[in-house]
Amino acid sequence: MVTAELTGSGWVIVGLTSILAAVGLLVAAMHPSASSLEKWARRYGVALTDRNREMVARYLRRTRTLQVVGATLGWLLSPVYIGVFGRPLPLGDNWVALAVGGYLVGAVAAEASFLRPRRVPGAIRAATLSPRSPADYVSPATIWSIRLLPLVTVALAGTYAVIPKDPLRAVDPSVTYLAVASLLIVAFALAADWILRAIVARPQPAISEDLVAADDALRACSMHGLAAAVVALILLSSGWALVSVGMVTSVSGLGQALIWLGFITDILAVGAWIGLSHPRRWRVQRERPLVSAR
Amino acid sequence: MPPYDQIRSQLVTIIATGMLPAGQRLPTIRQLAADLGLAGGTVARAFRELELGGFITTRGRHGTFIAERPPASAVDREQALVAAASAFAVQAAAAGVDPRRVLERALDGLRSSGDATARA
Numbered sequence: 001m002v003t004a005e006l007t008g009s010g011w012v013i014v015g016l017t018s019i020l021a022a023v024g025l026l027v028a029a030m031h032p033s034a035s036s037l038e039k040w041a042r043r044y045g046v047a048l049t050d051r052n053r054e055m056v057a058r059y060l061r062r063t064r065t066l067q068v069v070g071a072t073l074g075w076l077l078s079p080v081y082i083g084v085f086g087r088p089l090p091l092g093d094n095w096v097a098l099a100v101g102g103y104l105v106g107a108v109a110a111e112a113s114f115l116r117p118r119r120v121p122g123a124i125r126a127a128t129l130s131p132r133s134p135a136d137y138v139s140p141a142t143i144w145s146i147r148l149l150p151l152v153t154v155a156l157a158g159t160y161a162v163i164p165k166d167p168l169r170a171v172d173p174s175v176t177y178l179a180v181a182s183l184l185i186v187a188f189a190l191a192a193d194w195i196l197r198a199i200v201a202r203p204q205p206a207i208s209e210d211l212v213a214a215d216d217a218l219r220a221c222s223m224h225g226l227a228a229a230v231v232a233l234i235l236l237s238s239g240w241a242l243v244s245v246g247m248v249t250s251v252s253g254l255g256q257a258l259i260w261l262g263f264i265t266d267i268l269a270v271g272a273w274i275g276l277s278h279p280r281r282w283r284v285q286r287e288r289p290l291v292s293a294r
Numbered sequence: 295m296p297p298y299d300q301i302r303s304q305l306v307t308i309i310a311t312g313m314l315p316a317g318q319r320l321p322t323i324r325q326l327a328a329d330l331g332l333a334g335g336t337v338a339r340a341f342r343e344l345e346l347g348g349f350i351t352t353r354g355r356h357g358t359f360i361a362e363r364p365p366a367s368a369v370d371r372e373q374a375l376v377a378a379a380s381a382f383a384v385q386a387a388a389a390g391v392d393p394r395r396v397l398e399r400a401l402d403g404l405r406s407s408g409d410a411t412a413r414a
Binding site: 130204292 | 324
Protein backbone atom coordinates (compact mmCIF):
# COMPACT_ATOMS: atom_id res chain seq x y z
CA MET A 1 0.00 0.00 0.00
CA VAL A 2 1.45 3.37 -1.01
CA THR A 3 0.88 6.08 1.59
CA ALA A 4 3.73 8.43 0.80
CA GLU A 5 1.60 11.18 -0.74
CA LEU A 6 -0.49 11.80 2.36
CA THR A 7 1.37 13.58 5.15
CA GLY A 8 1.21 12.61 8.83
CA SER A 9 -1.08 15.55 9.60
CA GLY A 10 -3.27 14.41 6.72
CA TRP A 11 -3.74 11.03 8.36
CA VAL A 12 -4.46 12.71 11.70
CA ILE A 13 -7.25 14.70 10.02
CA VAL A 14 -8.54 11.50 8.42
CA GLY A 15 -8.48 9.70 11.78
CA LEU A 16 -10.21 12.51 13.68
CA THR A 17 -12.80 12.86 10.94
CA SER A 18 -13.50 9.15 11.01
CA ILE A 19 -14.09 9.25 14.78
CA LEU A 20 -16.37 12.30 14.44
CA ALA A 21 -18.23 10.65 11.57
CA ALA A 22 -18.70 7.44 13.57
CA VAL A 23 -20.19 9.44 16.45
CA GLY A 24 -22.34 11.43 14.02
CA LEU A 25 -23.53 8.24 12.39
CA LEU A 26 -24.47 6.71 15.74
CA VAL A 27 -26.48 9.81 16.66
CA ALA A 28 -28.13 9.99 13.23
CA ALA A 29 -29.03 6.30 13.23
CA MET A 30 -30.76 6.50 16.61
CA HIS A 31 -34.49 7.16 16.84
CA PRO A 32 -34.83 10.95 17.17
CA SER A 33 -35.67 12.08 20.69
CA ALA A 34 -39.03 13.67 21.45
CA SER A 35 -37.40 17.07 21.94
CA SER A 36 -35.50 16.76 18.65
CA LEU A 37 -38.74 15.91 16.84
CA GLU A 38 -40.54 18.85 18.44
CA LYS A 39 -37.71 21.18 17.50
CA TRP A 40 -37.82 20.00 13.89
CA ALA A 41 -41.63 20.31 13.83
CA ARG A 42 -41.49 23.88 15.19
CA ARG A 43 -38.94 24.81 12.55
CA TYR A 44 -41.19 23.57 9.74
CA GLY A 45 -44.41 24.76 11.38
CA VAL A 46 -46.04 21.35 11.51
CA ALA A 47 -48.04 19.93 14.41
CA LEU A 48 -46.98 16.42 15.35
CA THR A 49 -49.77 13.95 15.90
CA ASP A 50 -49.96 10.25 16.69
CA ARG A 51 -50.34 9.56 12.97
CA ASN A 52 -47.49 11.64 11.54
CA ARG A 53 -44.93 11.46 14.38
CA GLU A 54 -43.58 8.05 13.38
CA MET A 55 -43.36 9.05 9.72
CA VAL A 56 -41.32 12.14 10.62
CA ALA A 57 -39.04 10.13 12.95
CA ARG A 58 -38.48 7.50 10.25
CA TYR A 59 -37.70 10.18 7.69
CA LEU A 60 -35.26 12.06 9.92
CA ARG A 61 -33.45 8.90 10.91
CA ARG A 62 -33.03 7.71 7.35
CA THR A 63 -32.15 11.08 5.87
CA ARG A 64 -29.65 12.07 8.55
CA THR A 65 -27.97 8.66 8.42
CA LEU A 66 -27.57 8.69 4.65
CA GLN A 67 -26.41 12.32 4.64
CA VAL A 68 -23.73 11.60 7.27
CA VAL A 69 -22.62 8.43 5.45
CA GLY A 70 -22.45 10.30 2.12
CA ALA A 71 -20.56 13.27 3.54
CA THR A 72 -18.09 11.01 5.36
CA LEU A 73 -17.39 8.85 2.33
CA GLY A 74 -16.94 11.99 0.23
CA TRP A 75 -14.58 13.53 2.77
CA LEU A 76 -12.48 10.37 3.03
CA LEU A 77 -12.53 9.53 -0.69
CA SER A 78 -9.52 11.60 -1.68
CA PRO A 79 -7.13 10.63 1.16
CA VAL A 80 -8.09 6.96 0.94
CA TYR A 81 -7.59 7.01 -2.82
CA ILE A 82 -4.19 8.63 -2.40
CA GLY A 83 -3.33 6.12 0.32
CA VAL A 84 -4.33 3.14 -1.80
CA PHE A 85 -3.25 4.20 -5.28
CA GLY A 86 -0.50 6.69 -4.51
CA ARG A 87 -1.84 9.31 -6.89
CA PRO A 88 -4.42 12.12 -6.66
CA LEU A 89 -8.10 11.36 -7.14
CA PRO A 90 -9.11 12.17 -10.76
CA LEU A 91 -12.21 13.98 -9.42
CA GLY A 92 -9.95 16.48 -7.64
CA ASP A 93 -8.64 16.81 -4.13
CA ASN A 94 -11.06 19.36 -2.69
CA TRP A 95 -12.15 17.39 0.39
CA VAL A 96 -14.89 19.86 1.23
CA ALA A 97 -16.41 19.66 -2.26
CA LEU A 98 -16.26 15.86 -2.13
CA ALA A 99 -17.91 15.86 1.29
CA VAL A 100 -20.70 18.15 0.04
CA GLY A 101 -21.07 15.94 -3.04
CA GLY A 102 -21.32 12.85 -0.85
CA TYR A 103 -23.88 14.58 1.35
CA LEU A 104 -25.87 15.44 -1.79
CA VAL A 105 -25.81 11.84 -2.99
CA GLY A 106 -26.94 10.69 0.47
CA ALA A 107 -29.74 13.26 0.52
CA VAL A 108 -30.98 12.18 -2.92
CA ALA A 109 -30.82 8.51 -1.93
CA ALA A 110 -32.76 9.24 1.27
CA GLU A 111 -35.50 11.12 -0.56
CA ALA A 112 -35.73 8.54 -3.35
CA SER A 113 -35.96 5.60 -0.96
CA PHE A 114 -38.35 7.15 1.55
CA LEU A 115 -41.80 5.64 1.23
CA ARG A 116 -44.56 8.12 1.87
CA PRO A 117 -47.98 7.08 3.16
CA ARG A 118 -50.11 5.57 0.46
CA ARG A 119 -53.83 5.46 -0.05
CA VAL A 120 -55.36 2.28 1.31
CA PRO A 121 -56.71 0.25 -1.63
CA GLY A 122 -60.45 0.80 -1.90
CA ALA A 123 -60.37 4.00 0.15
CA ILE A 124 -61.58 7.29 -1.24
CA ARG A 125 -58.99 9.06 -3.38
CA ALA A 126 -58.50 12.64 -2.29
CA ALA A 127 -56.10 15.42 -3.25
CA THR A 128 -55.66 19.07 -2.35
CA LEU A 129 -56.50 21.65 -4.99
CA SER A 130 -53.32 23.49 -4.26
CA PRO A 131 -50.73 23.62 -7.05
CA ARG A 132 -47.30 22.67 -5.79
CA SER A 133 -44.16 24.39 -6.99
CA PRO A 134 -40.54 24.38 -5.77
CA ALA A 135 -41.05 27.94 -4.46
CA ASP A 136 -43.52 26.56 -1.89
CA TYR A 137 -40.74 24.50 -0.35
CA VAL A 138 -37.53 26.50 -0.72
CA SER A 139 -36.97 30.22 -1.08
CA PRO A 140 -37.07 31.74 -4.57
CA ALA A 141 -33.57 33.13 -3.87
CA THR A 142 -32.24 29.58 -3.48
CA ILE A 143 -33.94 28.43 -6.67
CA TRP A 144 -32.59 31.37 -8.64
CA SER A 145 -29.13 30.83 -7.15
CA ILE A 146 -29.15 27.30 -8.58
CA ARG A 147 -30.23 28.65 -11.97
CA LEU A 148 -27.97 31.68 -12.21
CA LEU A 149 -24.77 30.89 -10.30
CA PRO A 150 -23.52 28.38 -12.92
CA LEU A 151 -23.44 31.27 -15.38
CA VAL A 152 -20.77 32.89 -13.19
CA THR A 153 -18.60 29.81 -13.69
CA VAL A 154 -19.21 29.96 -17.45
CA ALA A 155 -18.27 33.65 -17.48
CA LEU A 156 -15.13 32.87 -15.49
CA ALA A 157 -14.22 30.11 -17.95
CA GLY A 158 -14.58 32.66 -20.76
CA THR A 159 -12.44 35.14 -18.82
CA TYR A 160 -9.85 32.42 -18.25
CA ALA A 161 -9.59 31.88 -22.01
CA VAL A 162 -9.04 35.52 -22.96
CA ILE A 163 -7.34 37.14 -19.96
CA PRO A 164 -3.66 38.14 -20.45
CA LYS A 165 -1.59 35.37 -18.90
CA ASP A 166 1.69 35.46 -17.03
CA PRO A 167 4.18 33.65 -19.33
CA LEU A 168 6.10 32.40 -16.29
CA ARG A 169 3.13 30.49 -14.93
CA ALA A 170 1.76 27.24 -16.33
CA VAL A 171 -1.85 27.41 -17.50
CA ASP A 172 -3.25 24.82 -15.12
CA PRO A 173 -5.98 23.70 -15.53
CA SER A 174 -6.12 24.02 -19.29
CA VAL A 175 -8.59 26.42 -20.90
CA THR A 176 -10.50 23.48 -22.38
CA TYR A 177 -10.67 21.73 -19.00
CA LEU A 178 -12.18 24.79 -17.31
CA ALA A 179 -14.60 25.36 -20.21
CA VAL A 180 -15.83 21.75 -20.05
CA ALA A 181 -16.04 21.92 -16.24
CA SER A 182 -18.15 25.08 -16.41
CA LEU A 183 -20.54 23.42 -18.87
CA LEU A 184 -20.75 20.40 -16.57
CA ILE A 185 -21.69 22.75 -13.73
CA VAL A 186 -24.54 24.10 -15.89
CA ALA A 187 -25.68 20.54 -16.61
CA PHE A 188 -25.42 19.73 -12.90
CA ALA A 189 -27.58 22.74 -12.01
CA LEU A 190 -30.18 21.74 -14.60
CA ALA A 191 -30.23 18.22 -13.17
CA ALA A 192 -30.60 19.61 -9.65
CA ASP A 193 -33.50 21.81 -10.78
CA TRP A 194 -35.13 18.73 -12.31
CA ILE A 195 -34.66 16.73 -9.09
CA LEU A 196 -36.26 19.52 -7.03
CA ARG A 197 -39.24 19.52 -9.39
CA ALA A 198 -39.42 15.74 -9.22
CA ILE A 199 -39.64 15.89 -5.41
CA VAL A 200 -42.46 18.42 -5.69
CA ALA A 201 -44.24 16.22 -8.24
CA ARG A 202 -44.17 13.06 -6.10
CA PRO A 203 -47.75 11.95 -5.42
CA GLN A 204 -49.34 13.36 -2.30
CA PRO A 205 -52.62 11.63 -1.56
CA ALA A 206 -54.68 13.67 0.90
CA ILE A 207 -55.15 10.88 3.43
CA SER A 208 -55.52 13.25 6.36
CA GLU A 209 -54.68 16.86 7.08
CA ASP A 210 -51.87 16.06 9.53
CA LEU A 211 -50.20 13.58 7.17
CA VAL A 212 -50.34 16.06 4.29
CA ALA A 213 -48.86 18.79 6.50
CA ALA A 214 -46.07 16.46 7.65
CA ASP A 215 -45.44 15.31 4.08
CA ASP A 216 -45.13 18.92 2.94
CA ALA A 217 -42.66 19.60 5.75
CA LEU A 218 -40.62 16.51 4.83
CA ARG A 219 -40.48 17.63 1.20
CA ALA A 220 -39.34 21.08 2.31
CA CYS A 221 -36.67 19.50 4.52
CA SER A 222 -35.42 17.28 1.67
CA MET A 223 -35.37 20.16 -0.75
CA HIS A 224 -33.52 22.42 1.68
CA GLY A 225 -30.82 19.78 2.13
CA LEU A 226 -30.48 19.18 -1.60
CA ALA A 227 -30.60 22.83 -2.62
CA ALA A 228 -28.05 23.75 0.05
CA ALA A 229 -25.58 21.15 -1.21
CA VAL A 230 -26.14 22.16 -4.84
CA VAL A 231 -25.60 25.88 -4.12
CA ALA A 232 -22.50 25.03 -2.07
CA LEU A 233 -21.03 22.90 -4.88
CA ILE A 234 -21.69 25.58 -7.48
CA LEU A 235 -20.09 28.21 -5.23
CA LEU A 236 -17.07 25.95 -4.64
CA SER A 237 -16.74 25.57 -8.42
CA SER A 238 -16.92 29.33 -8.82
CA GLY A 239 -14.29 29.72 -6.11
CA TRP A 240 -12.03 27.26 -7.90
CA ALA A 241 -12.54 29.12 -11.21
CA LEU A 242 -11.79 32.46 -9.53
CA VAL A 243 -8.56 31.13 -8.03
CA SER A 244 -7.63 29.58 -11.41
CA VAL A 245 -8.08 32.90 -13.20
CA GLY A 246 -6.24 34.72 -10.41
CA MET A 247 -3.29 32.31 -10.59
CA VAL A 248 -2.61 32.77 -14.33
CA THR A 249 -3.36 36.41 -14.96
CA SER A 250 -0.60 38.92 -15.57
CA VAL A 251 -2.86 41.90 -14.81
CA SER A 252 -1.24 43.53 -11.83
CA GLY A 253 -3.26 43.42 -8.62
CA LEU A 254 -6.11 41.48 -10.20
CA GLY A 255 -4.56 38.07 -9.55
CA GLN A 256 -4.36 38.49 -5.75
CA ALA A 257 -7.85 40.02 -5.64
CA LEU A 258 -9.36 37.10 -7.53
CA ILE A 259 -7.55 34.55 -5.37
CA TRP A 260 -8.92 36.22 -2.22
CA LEU A 261 -12.35 36.39 -3.79
CA GLY A 262 -12.05 32.69 -4.51
CA PHE A 263 -11.31 31.90 -0.86
CA ILE A 264 -14.20 34.09 0.28
CA THR A 265 -16.47 32.24 -2.17
CA ASP A 266 -15.33 28.93 -0.66
CA ILE A 267 -16.22 30.18 2.82
CA LEU A 268 -19.57 31.40 1.48
CA ALA A 269 -20.12 27.94 0.02
CA VAL A 270 -19.69 26.24 3.39
CA GLY A 271 -21.91 28.91 4.98
CA ALA A 272 -24.57 28.34 2.32
CA TRP A 273 -24.42 24.58 2.85
CA ILE A 274 -24.96 24.90 6.60
CA GLY A 275 -27.34 27.86 6.48
CA LEU A 276 -29.62 26.79 3.65
CA SER A 277 -29.93 23.19 4.80
CA HIS A 278 -31.04 24.30 8.27
CA PRO A 279 -33.46 27.19 7.86
CA ARG A 280 -34.54 28.81 11.11
CA ARG A 281 -38.15 28.60 10.07
CA TRP A 282 -39.94 27.40 6.96
CA ARG A 283 -43.64 26.85 6.69
CA VAL A 284 -45.31 25.37 3.61
CA GLN A 285 -48.67 27.09 3.17
CA ARG A 286 -51.42 24.79 2.01
CA GLU A 287 -55.00 25.55 2.91
CA ARG A 288 -57.18 24.52 0.01
CA PRO A 289 -60.31 22.46 -0.47
CA LEU A 290 -60.06 18.81 -1.36
CA VAL A 291 -61.25 16.99 -4.43
CA SER A 292 -61.95 13.28 -4.22
CA ALA A 293 -62.97 10.30 -6.31
CA ARG A 294 -64.06 6.81 -5.44
CA MET B 295 -70.59 8.17 -11.30
CA PRO B 296 -67.33 7.88 -13.30
CA PRO B 297 -64.24 9.43 -11.64
CA TYR B 298 -63.93 12.27 -14.17
CA ASP B 299 -67.54 13.26 -13.44
CA GLN B 300 -66.91 13.18 -9.69
CA ILE B 301 -63.98 15.53 -10.10
CA ARG B 302 -65.93 17.79 -12.43
CA SER B 303 -68.96 18.04 -10.17
CA GLN B 304 -66.88 18.69 -7.06
CA LEU B 305 -64.97 21.43 -8.82
CA VAL B 306 -68.25 22.96 -10.01
CA THR B 307 -69.37 23.07 -6.38
CA ILE B 308 -66.11 24.51 -5.16
CA ILE B 309 -66.17 27.19 -7.84
CA ALA B 310 -69.89 27.97 -7.52
CA THR B 311 -69.65 28.33 -3.75
CA GLY B 312 -66.60 30.56 -4.02
CA MET B 313 -64.35 28.22 -2.06
CA LEU B 314 -61.76 28.88 -4.75
CA PRO B 315 -61.87 32.49 -5.94
CA ALA B 316 -61.83 33.59 -9.57
CA GLY B 317 -58.34 33.74 -11.02
CA GLN B 318 -57.03 31.10 -8.62
CA ARG B 319 -54.60 28.66 -10.21
CA LEU B 320 -55.45 24.96 -10.10
CA PRO B 321 -52.93 22.14 -9.86
CA THR B 322 -51.67 20.69 -13.10
CA ILE B 323 -53.46 17.69 -14.56
CA ARG B 324 -50.36 15.60 -13.89
CA GLN B 325 -50.18 16.61 -10.21
CA LEU B 326 -53.86 16.05 -9.57
CA ALA B 327 -53.81 12.70 -11.39
CA ALA B 328 -50.74 11.55 -9.43
CA ASP B 329 -52.21 12.64 -6.09
CA LEU B 330 -55.54 10.97 -6.81
CA GLY B 331 -53.93 7.87 -8.28
CA LEU B 332 -55.92 8.30 -11.48
CA ALA B 333 -54.91 8.34 -15.14
CA GLY B 334 -54.00 11.74 -16.53
CA GLY B 335 -56.73 11.35 -19.15
CA THR B 336 -59.39 11.14 -16.45
CA VAL B 337 -58.44 14.46 -14.90
CA ALA B 338 -57.86 15.97 -18.36
CA ARG B 339 -61.41 15.06 -19.34
CA ALA B 340 -62.82 16.67 -16.19
CA PHE B 341 -60.81 19.82 -16.88
CA ARG B 342 -61.88 19.85 -20.54
CA GLU B 343 -65.55 19.71 -19.59
CA LEU B 344 -65.09 22.39 -16.96
CA GLU B 345 -63.42 24.60 -19.53
CA LEU B 346 -66.24 23.99 -22.01
CA GLY B 347 -68.69 24.90 -19.25
CA GLY B 348 -66.86 28.15 -18.64
CA PHE B 349 -65.73 27.30 -15.10
CA ILE B 350 -62.02 27.28 -15.74
CA THR B 351 -59.64 28.73 -18.31
CA THR B 352 -56.33 27.40 -19.54
CA ARG B 353 -53.57 29.92 -20.12
CA GLY B 354 -51.01 27.85 -21.98
CA ARG B 355 -47.89 27.15 -19.97
CA HIS B 356 -49.07 29.31 -17.07
CA GLY B 357 -51.61 26.68 -16.06
CA THR B 358 -55.33 26.36 -15.43
CA PHE B 359 -57.24 29.03 -13.55
CA ILE B 360 -60.72 29.52 -12.13
CA ALA B 361 -62.67 31.57 -14.68
CA GLU B 362 -63.34 35.20 -13.81
CA ARG B 363 -67.09 34.81 -14.30
CA PRO B 364 -68.16 31.21 -13.83
CA PRO B 365 -71.73 30.45 -14.97
CA ALA B 366 -74.32 30.42 -12.21
CA SER B 367 -77.59 29.32 -13.80
CA ALA B 368 -80.25 27.50 -11.81
CA VAL B 369 -79.15 24.20 -13.29
CA ASP B 370 -75.62 24.86 -12.18
CA ARG B 371 -76.79 25.79 -8.70
CA GLU B 372 -78.76 22.57 -8.42
CA GLN B 373 -75.79 20.64 -9.71
CA ALA B 374 -73.58 22.48 -7.25
CA LEU B 375 -75.95 21.61 -4.41
CA VAL B 376 -75.95 17.92 -5.30
CA ALA B 377 -72.19 17.90 -5.70
CA ALA B 378 -71.70 19.79 -2.42
CA ALA B 379 -73.84 17.27 -0.57
CA SER B 380 -71.94 14.45 -2.23
CA ALA B 381 -68.54 15.95 -1.35
CA PHE B 382 -69.70 16.57 2.21
CA ALA B 383 -70.81 12.97 2.53
CA VAL B 384 -67.54 11.69 1.09
CA GLN B 385 -65.43 13.81 3.45
CA ALA B 386 -67.55 12.88 6.47
CA ALA B 387 -67.23 9.20 5.59
CA ALA B 388 -63.46 9.60 5.12
CA ALA B 389 -63.23 11.19 8.57
CA GLY B 390 -65.08 8.20 10.02
CA VAL B 391 -67.61 10.34 11.90
CA ASP B 392 -70.94 8.87 13.04
CA PRO B 393 -73.54 9.72 10.30
CA ARG B 394 -76.08 10.94 12.89
CA ARG B 395 -73.54 13.40 14.24
CA VAL B 396 -72.75 14.50 10.69
CA LEU B 397 -76.44 15.21 10.03
CA GLU B 398 -76.80 17.10 13.31
CA ARG B 399 -73.82 19.28 12.46
CA ALA B 400 -75.13 19.88 8.93
CA LEU B 401 -78.53 20.94 10.31
CA ASP B 402 -76.84 23.19 12.85
CA GLY B 403 -74.88 24.77 10.02
CA LEU B 404 -78.01 25.32 7.95
CA ARG B 405 -79.88 26.81 10.92
CA SER B 406 -77.06 29.20 11.79
CA SER B 407 -76.67 30.29 8.16
CA GLY B 408 -80.50 30.77 7.99
CA ASP B 409 -80.41 32.89 11.14
CA ALA B 410 -77.58 34.95 9.74
CA THR B 411 -79.52 35.50 6.50
CA ALA B 412 -82.65 36.49 8.42
CA ARG B 413 -80.70 38.97 10.55
CA ALA B 414 -79.19 40.44 7.39
